[in-house]
Each structure stands twice: as structure tokens, then as C-alpha cells.
Amino acid sequence: MLVIDPDGRKLQLVKPIRVTSGPIPTRGVVTVDQYDDINCACGNIPSYAGFQPCLLDGSLVEPDHPEWNGLYWCAAVGCPGVIVDCRDPDDVQADIACR
């Protein structure tokens, strides 16, 4: 799903894939590992550029924002624009809890 943020940038809404084999991030795929750490498709990880809570329109918020429900914006400079969708899903991966 494509999202246009308030600044007109295109962001891709991506549901991460749960992986249990770390620690090397898989480039090109957004994953969440066994420690609930996100690895973005661009190679970003929480201890590098990190991930910022955001809303569905791409606006950045604090984690205590009342409308925030588990979306993370990838903060890496080289990222093409990814929102990691860690909302509690009804579908396959019910145990995703990113950070």
C-alpha cells in the first residue's frame, strides 16, 4: 500500500515478516526478529537510524499519541520510504510486537 505523507513523499506501507534467524538483516525485505527488532528493507535497524512511531498518513508522533497504533517510519537517510506496519494483525502473524 502506498502512502503519501504531509510533505508529499511516497511511503510504502509494509507488513514485516517474522524471522527467527538473525542477526544479519535480509536486504530488500522488512523483517522482525525474535527480539522484536525491526530490520528495514534498506538495512536500517533500531540501533542504527532507528524507527519513529507514525500515523497512517506518515506524520511522525510520539508513542503515547492517542491515535498511534503500531506504525513505524524508517528513519534511515538512504531509505526509499517505508512505514513498517506492526499493527496487531488479524491475519497470519498475530504475535508481532515491534520496537
Ligand SMILES: [Zn+2]
Ligand atoms: Zn528503511
